[in-house]
Amino acid sequence: MSEKQFEINIDPDWVKKYLSKIILGLVVVIMVFSAIKTVGPEEEGVVIQLGEYNRTVSPGLNFIIPFVETMYKIPVQRQLKLEFGFRSTSSSNGQSQYVKSGYIDESMMLTGDLNLTDVEWVVQYRIVDSYKYLFKVRNAEKTLNDMSESAMRKIVGDRTVNEVLTVGRQEIATSVEVLLQEMCDEYENGIRVDQVVLQDVNPPEPVKPSFNAVNEAQQERETLINQAEADYNRIIPRARGEAEETIQLAEAYALTRVNGARGEAERFNSIFNAYIKSPEVTKQRIYLETLEKVLPKIGNKIITDEKGSNVLPLLNLNKAAATTP
Template identity: 70%
Template structure:
């Protein structure tokens, strides 16, 4: 019969042997998981050795010291990131869903003319320096959000509510982009601002109906002004053209009359000079020329001898009737 103590010792030996193998396997797994790191194609890895910056590694398979001696932070330096203000995207798809619940404090701000405006915007940015992003500013994401909100409130506070809601939206976005980039460079947070987009700008919900009525009245006023200017631009140039045409016609008529009068005076002087030289001949020529012009205009023409002694006292010069 086997000794019970021997069997117990044997089982303890087997248990200890398998436990050592399991412990060794666990240590190997921990070694692999803590020392082998994969950096994505849009990322770069920042390695810290005992909490101090050591190096920056590129995308691919990388090895670090295990058991927490070195730690790696993966920074998406090739990806465009964004922060939303006044709303949040619930689901991004062909038709995205948004919510404003709980984010009114971010978007409600005071304009330069002491009116409230509900401004929703998006900041699109990239991380261009991972070291500065991690170590120059504590919690760079939150710092960027605070800077964005501060910049937007400053720019909106320098303009009237009508400018922010209507014609000045693009200028507001551009000014915020420039100011925010200047602040990022000053804080050296390693961030480059790509674009600031005003998603939506509205008056507060409590005054929106009144504001819409005012906007509608202003739009109707602008429409009427544009219509009046259009009619003015059609009528005034036409009237000016007609006036210029009448003036030119009058000037042409006056020039024609003057030229004709000058011509007739010249012709009269020429005839008078000929008359002085030979009065009888000139009289006869004038008489013949006058009759030459008059006779074709008469419908019935009869020539009678002055004494009536001719064989044919009457000469009918009318054309034969057909």
């Protein structure tokens, strides 16, 4: 084949006519896609017009003027966090990985008694005012990072190393949270601090075994104290109860004896008064009452006439007793 068979004749006027339309269409498409902005459900859109704040838009589809307006999406409904002394990264299988190397300068700090300690902590915060977050402070996240480190070093520097490592951890976290929020309010950066969590607090590696031994001894001491208090709370109240019970029994016994003695004395006095008024009747009544108590305790009773002199009736007593049913 000859080369002339592959030649194509293109009309320059046709190219000029349709190329301009294609370019215009591309420009329109680009402007349309540039004008449509989607704001997520946890976000808030801040629109900047010619470098000046213009408006704040809600989640959903929003429109801006291309090449004139710019939108910044701020996650106002999401809790954010900053990590100090370590970083947690997500691996490909979805598990979080802990990375310590390279961040020792953030966590190593001096305590009030001139000891070094390694403090790892997390600051959880929210953006509550997107306008202040963007315009009141330059690079608000970096500023918050610096403020958090400064607040932690200040609070730790006012306490001993034992407080930082043991009993004062919660109080330190609370103090840092309060101080950091005060600094955010002063800077007007539109951030609210939700929580400050001390992730881990350790002494420097060369002295860690000694500090661990001290902590174990303190924990053992607390355990022994708690056991002693438990024994005290179990034994002492029981002993007090037994003592109170013995006292009450003694008082009841004494009251019974005293009341019984008083009753006997009053009974004797009443009998004595009756005897004084009528001696014979009283004597007879006492005699009869005594017999009434004594006679039921006697088996066979034999009543004879004091004038009887015949002993024959007494000879058959054993026989009569044997035939008595």
